[in-house]
Amino acid sequence: MDHSQESNVFLQEIEHLRQEIQRHNKLYYVDDQPQISDAEYDRLMRRLQELESLHPDLITPDSPTQRVGAAPLEKFGTVTHSIPMLSLANAMDEEELREFDHRIKRTLGTEAEIEYVFEPKIDGLAVEVVYENGMLVMGSTRGDGITGENVTQNLKTISSIPLRLLTSDPETRQSIVLPRKIEVRGEVYMDKTDFLTLNQERELTGEPLFANPRNSAAGSLRQLDPSVTAKRPLKAFFYAIGAVEGVNFDTHWNMLAYFRTLGLRTNPLNKICQGIEQVLEQYQHLNETKDSLPYEIDGTVVKVNSRHLQEELGTISRSPRWAIAFKFPAKQETTKILDILVQVGRTGALTPVAVLEPINIRGVQVSRATLHNQDEIDRKDIRIGDTVVVQRAGDVIPEVVNIVESGRTGAEKIFVMPTRCPVCQGEVIRPDGEAVHRCTNPNCPAKQIGHLEHFVSKRAMNIEGVSTKQIESFVNNGLIRDAADFYFLKKEQLLPLERMADKSADNVMQAIAQSKHPTLSRFVYALGIRHVGEHTASMLANYFGSLDRLKIASEEELTAIYEIGPEVAKSVSQYFSDPGTAKLLQKFFDGGVEIVNPEGVAARQHLTGKSFVLTGTLPSYTRDEAKDLIEKAGGRVVSSVSKKTDYVVAGRDPGSKLAKAQQLGVNILNEEEFQQLLQA
Ligand SMILES: NC(=O)c1ccc[n+]([C@@H]2O[C@H](COP(=O)([O-])OP(=O)(O)OC[C@H]3O[C@@H](n4cnc5c(N)ncnc54)[C@H](O)[C@@H]3O)[C@@H](O)[C@H]2O)c1
Numbered sequence: 034m035d036h037s038q039e040s041n042v043f044l045q046e047i048e049h050l051r052q053e054i055q056r057h058n059k060l061y062y063v064d065d066q067p068q069i070s071d072a073e074y075d076r077l078m079r080r081l082q083e084l085e086s087l088h089p090d091l092i093t094p095d096s097p098t099q100r101v102g103a104a105p106l107e108k109f110g111t112v113t114h115s116i117p118m119l120s121l122a123n124a125m126d127e128e129e130l131r132e133f134d135h136r137i138k139r140t141l142g143t144e145a146e147i148e149y150v151f152e153p154k155i156d157g158l159a160v161e162v163v164y165e166n167g168m169l170v171m172g173s174t175r176g177d178g179i180t181g182e183n184v185t186q187n188l189k190t191i192s193s194i195p196l197r198l199l200t201s202d203p204e205t206r207q208s209i210v211l212p213r214k215i216e217v218r219g220e221v222y223m224d225k226t227d228f229l230t231l232n233q234e235r236e237l238t239g240e241p242l243f244a245n246p247r248n249s250a251a252g253s254l255r256q257l258d259p260s261v262t263a264k265r266p267l268k269a270f271f272y273a274i275g276a277v278e279g280v281n282f283d284t285h286w287n288m289l290a291y292f293r294t295l296g297l298r299t300n301p302l303n304k305i306c307q308g309i310e311q312v313l314e315q316y317q318h319l320n321e322t323k324d325s326l327p328y329e330i331d332g333t334v335v336k337v338n339s340r341h342l343q344e345e346l347g348t349i350s351r352s353p354r355w356a357i358a359f360k361f362p363a364k365q366e367t368t369k370i371l372d373i374l375v376q377v378g379r380t381g382a383l384t385p386v387a388v389l390e391p392i393n394i395r396g397v398q399v400s401r402a403t404l405h406n407q408d409e410i411d412r413k414d415i416r417i418g419d420t421v422v423v424q425r426a427g428d429v430i431p432e433v434v435n436i437v438e439s440g441r442t443g444a445e446k447i448f449v450m451p452t453r454c455p456v457c458q459g460e461v462i463r464p465d466g467e468a469v470h471r472c473t474n475p476n477c478p479a480k481q482i483g484h485l486e487h488f489v490s491k492r493a494m495n496i497e498g499v500s501t502k503q504i505e506s507f508v509n510n511g512l513i514r515d516a517a518d519f520y521f522l523k524k525e526q527l528l529p530l531e532r533m534a535d536k537s538a539d540n541v542m543q544a545i546a547q548s549k550h551p552t553l554s555r556f557v558y559a560l561g562i563r564h565v566g567e568h569t570a571s572m573l574a575n576y577f578g579s580l581d582r583l584k585i586a587s588e589e590e591l592t593a594i595y596e597i598g599p600e601v602a603k604s605v606s607q608y609f610s611d612p613g614t615a616k617l618l619q620k621f622f623d624g625g626v627e628i629v630n631p632e633g634v635a636a637r638q639h640l641t642g643k644s645f646v647l648t649g650t651l652p653s654y655t656r657d658e659a660k661d662l663i664e665k666a667g668g669r670v671v672s673s674v675s676k677k678t679d680y681v682v683a684g685r686d687p688g689s690k691l692a693k694a695q696q697l698g699v700n701i702l703n704e705e706e707f708q709q710l711l712q713a
């Protein structure tokens with residue numbers, strides 16, 4: 034291949050990448066409906082950058098690498114930014130971040146540590162708000178960086194964007210020097226819970242769902258009718274400046290402080306760091322605690338603090354040289370659905386599961402993702418063979434977020450729920466008003482196995498090390514028909530089973546023996562009564578104190594208990610009035626199961642009615658242990674802090690819950706105080 038042929042091949046790939054990126058830019062920035070994951074997009078962009086750096090002669094001014102965002106929509110009216118709103122270069126890993134630091138030192142000709150400001154990278158959309166003599170006169174989106182959309186009226190509906198700047202400090206009453214004109218820049222975003230609620234509402238009205246909080250913030254702000262925006266719970270943080278007249282700042286940090294004086298919200302997690310190592314520490318810390326923030330962040334932004342040095346470093350085509358986005362590993366990836374299977378759970382519910390071409394998300398190999406139910410599949414129009422965006426967030430099971438329409442070939446197959454249970458061939462129905470399909474066969478082995486799995490699980494009877502495979506083998510070999518059969522198993526019966534060595538048989542027998550003395554709440558939870566989760570089980574145990582009393586409780590008596598709804602009451606009373614239940618319970622006792630009252634402090638129930646929120650790591654207890662202690666003493670653990678919360682137990686590296694508690698004046702306990710309370 035001669036030189037011109039070779040560059041022809043490059044040119045073709047470059048052209049193709051540019052077209053693809055431009056198409057996705059429009060979907061993302063203009064339509065607020067991205068089709069591919071950010072990670073996939075970033076790969077396209079990086080490949081284009083790589084090719085262009087090999088062939089700088091092929092770079093054109095309209096290449097997406099040279100530009101920001103996408104052109105604004107005319108229908109909003111456009112605003113030309115007096116100083117362009119740039120994007121940020123990004124570092125994918127530690128090495129690239131260190132390289133950023135080296136580059137800065139090299140450019141500045143210094144070996145001294147650089148002072149940085151470290152900020153969370155809010156996943157929203159960038160806006161600029163102009164104040165003249167303290168009054169909000171104009172607001173716009175970033176657009177293509179040069180011109181943005183005029184969304185002044187929409188921005189005015191956001192309560193964290195003041196209509197007028199403060200003219201005196203509310204506490205000291207000292208007056209504030211107002212700039213004649215100031216263009217402040219920041220991020221408009223939506224809290225995670227508000228995003229979920231909004232999507233739920235849209236689902237009811239049949240509107241297309243937003244893929245993530247960023248798109249829902251962008252879609253909500255970019256409305257032609259500001260009264261629609263007004264109904265959306267948008268917020269803003271400010272972090273940058275455009276043109277300004279009449280004030281000066283020596284550092285970025287002081288500028289942020291000045292923003293607050295003016296009444297402009299800045300992020301409370303912003304930090305000053307001496308040198309890049311401190312930045313890395315902050316990054317690790319934020320990466321570990323980010324899930325507890327009310328809003329989504331997709332990484333961090335690192336900025337040189339000195340405004341003088343910022344100027345010296347300057348900008349390149351689409352980003353400043355003095356700042357970089359250091360992103361977190363992506364939680365969404367693009368892959369393909371190879372097949373859709375149906376799993377049958379403990380309650381007989383059929384769950385469709387996508388079998389995926391394996392992908393790595395945040396260091397974990399993902400090959401399955403839940404599709405929830407038929408409605409979800411229909412709404413997202415998911416078919417076998419589709420290219421899809423898959424998300425794995427926190428401990429949540431991976432799920433399919435949306436399909437990539439451009440990946441369609443026409444060969445995709447539509448999925449429909451089977452009418453027969455894939456496990457037992459029993460009839461499948463979809464009860465009125467429910468989204469799930471269920472197997473109606475009461476003796477469905479899937480239900481039984483699911484039920485037994487629940488029974489042995491850690492927070493139920495905690496029969497350690499008994500796996501699903503073993504349960505299946507016990508059931509298939511007729512050793513176990515119900516949960517009480519565990520207590521009649523003999524080692525000799527286990528030995529002939531496949532993959533059951535002498536040692537493993539011993540382990541199983543020992544684990545079963547050790548589970549014979551559960552607390553009442555564990556036992557009730559382990560029974561797997563419909564609608565009785567762990568928390569309800571512990572409430573029932575606390576209230577009745579013994580199985581004998583709980584057994585005979587009437588539906589009315591149950592309903593009268595605080596927090597027990599009619600559905601739960603009905604389910605509990607039905608369960609215990611079933612003659613089969615009486616037999617099963619007797620069988621447990623015959624097998625040697627004995628319910629014990631929790632010893633010591635716990636039996637006193639002195640924390641009944643008190644609610645606790647746990648945050649951070651405690652030196653001496655795991656989350657589960659702390660929860661157990663609280664519940665044994667009658668208290669309950671809830672997940673979020675409100676005015677009604679009685680105590681927040683805060684360990685090392687607490688999340689935003691601590692700040693919230695401080696704000697609301699909730700009692701905060703450290704480990705020692707927590708222990709004192711338990712023993713009080
Ligand atoms: N999935 C898709 O199809 C698709 C398409 C286009 C863009 N994208 C995503 O958008 C990214 C590119 O977008 P971009 O040009 O806006 O760059 P960016 O999001 O990587 O970084 C720049 C932006 O970060 C935001 N930001 C948040 N907190 C900030 C802070 N504290 N200080 C400064 N800025 C802060 C601002 O909006 C700023 O414009 C891509 O990397 C990709 O993740 C995805």
Ligand SMILES: [Zn+2]
Pocket residue numbers: 377454455456457458459472473474477478479
């Ligand atoms: Zn079945």
